[in-house]
Amino acid sequence: MIRTFLAAFWLGILIVGYTYVGYGMIIYILSKLKRRSSPLTIQTDSELPVITLLVAAYNEEAFILDKIHNTLALDYPKDKLKLFFVTDGSNDRTPEIIRNFPEIEVFHSAERRGKIHAVNRVMKHVSTPIVVFCDANTALNREALRLIVRHYQDPTIGGVAGEKRILSKDKDNASGSGEGLYWKYESFLKKKDAEVYSIVGAAGELFSIRTELFEEPAENMLIEDFYLSLRIAAKGYRFAYEPDAFASETASASVEEEWKRKVRISAGGFQAMYKLSYLLNPFRYGILTFQYVSHRVLRWTLAPLFLPLILVSSIYLALQGFGFYQMMLVAQVGFYLLAALGYALRDRKIGIKGFFVPYYFVVMNLSVYAGLVRLLRGRQSVVWEKAKRAEA
Numbered sequence: 001m002i003r004t005f006l007a008a009f010w011l012g013i014l015i016v017g018y019t020y021v022g023y024g025m026i027i028y029i030l031s032k033l034k035r036r037s038s039p040l041t042i043q044t045d046s047e048l049p050v051i052t053l054l055v056a057a058y059n060e061e062a063f064i065l066d067k068i069h070n071t072l073a074l075d076y077p078k079d080k081l082k083l084f085f086v087t088d089g090s091n092d093r094t095p096e097i098i099r100n101f102p103e104i105e106v107f108h109s110a111e112r113r114g115k116i117h118a119v120n121r122v123m124k125h126v127s128t129p130i131v132v133f134c135d136a137n138t139a140l141n142r143e144a145l146r147l148i149v150r151h152y153q154d155p156t157i158g159g160v161a162g163e164k165r166i167l168s169k170d171k172d173n174a175s176g177s178g179e180g181l182y183w184k185y186e187s188f189l190k191k192k193d194a195e196v197y198s199i200v201g202a203a204g205e206l207f208s209i210r211t212e213l214f215e216e217p218a219e220n221m222l223i224e225d226f227y228l229s230l231r232i233a234a235k236g237y238r239f240a241y242e243p244d245a246f247a248s249e250t251a252s253a254s255v256e257e258e259w260k261r262k263v264r265i266s267a268g269g270f271q272a273m274y275k276l277s278y279l280l281n282p283f284r285y286g287i288l289t290f291q292y293v294s295h296r297v298l299r300w301t302l303a304p305l306f307l308p309l310i311l312v313s314s315i316y317l318a319l320q321g322f323g324f325y326q327m328m329l330v331a332q333v334g335f336y337l338l339a340a341l342g343y344a345l346r347d348r349k350i351g352i353k354g355f356f357v358p359y360y361f362v363v364m365n366l367s368v369y370a371g372l373v374r375l376l377r378g379r380q381s382v383v384w385e386k387a388k389r390a391e392a
Contacts, residue, residue, distance in 0.1 A: 008309050008312075009328075015302045015303055027196055027291075028192050040150045040151060041153075053082070053145070055085045056119060056135070061092040067137070068097075071140075074142060075142045084104075084105050086119065086121070090108070123214055130211060131214070132148060132206070135206075137249055144206070147242050147245040158209060158210055158233070159209040159213070159232050161190065161240070161242070162207060162243075162246055163242070165187075165248045166180040181357060189295060190243075197287045198240075198291065199241050201226040201295075204223075213237065223264075227276070231276075259367060266367050269299075270371065300368055339361070342355065343359055
């Protein structure tokens with residue numbers, strides 16, 4: 001019996017440690033060993049390709065003017081930039097506001113069938129070689145499009161992801177603090193993934209693809225950005241990362257709002273893993289399989305599974321009188337007590353960076369269980385209630 005708990009404990013430590021720390025260290029080392037390619041140059045106006053910027057907006061009346069002004073201020077030749085806004089299902093003034101700007105082509109349908117259906121519908125009208133996707137509640141930096149497009153000078157690049165940035169504050173609640181730190185680490189991993197080979201999943205806030213590589217995801221797909229980017233990588237193209245092209249947004253208004261988003265992403269993660277199961281074959285996909293399993297699959301499967309097993313194993317081994325496991329149990333209890341304190345203070349504005357990390361970590365892993373249950377029960381609709389964002 002002791003051997004069983006010892007095996008569970010150490011296997012769990014290895015998997016959880018590798019998933020959240022070890023892989024970051026390994027991919028960093030691999031990126032340093034990788035031979036650097038020649039730096040990309042930003043093209044002149046005459047060299048730039050014609051591109052389409054596609055923005056999906058649903059009931060964004062409060063933010064859409066800011067998005068329009070931000071879009072029109074982007075540094076890209078106006079005669080080489082087509083602006084498409086799709087507003088399916090919006091029953092506020094969002095479509096009406098956009099129509100006041102003749103530079104933008106509006107695609108609107110009164111029926112609400114979800115973002116992926118809206119994007120699939122509008123992609124039939126995209127004729128440019130490159131299409132850039134971004135969300136309506138994000139602001140892009142002025143140079144974003146030029147910085148993204150320069151990567152397509154390399155014919156092996158099938159897509160380019162920008163960076164998602166959470167606007168930080170000196171003092172923040174659990175959602176703002178936790179989400180901000182999470183995305184800083186996630187951005188670090190994406191950058192190193194791309195330096196070694198390819199990122200494994202673009203964030204919908206800002207990414208682009210070669211239009212010819214677009215495949216219509218099924219209309220029940222929950223995280224189409226993740227699925228689409230990996231489908232392109234599976235075809236042998238690399239998905240680049242451009243950290244200097246970024247989409248900024250505020251954090252979720254509260255952990256409750258962030259929970260809705262995390263559960264949906266987790267449900268979509270299981271759905272995508274099922275559809276992308278062929279990527280688990282390292283003999284065919286090589287380094288891509290390594291990156292995919294290490295960066296994504298373990299986060300949604302074994303790591304959350306082993307967290308409670310580590311705790312249970314520690315309790316059993318501590319009760320047997322093993323001093324090391326007693327210390328490990330104390331450390332885990334302390335961590336979860338900090339998570340509980342974070343829960344109690346989740347809506348307080350606290351200036352200690354990292355204070356809410358234990359709480360956010362627990363919420364993130366619990367959302368995996370909730371997402372799996374929701375997916376199995378068929379309760380996660382592709383049409384979902386978007387998470388409310390905090391005020392800037």
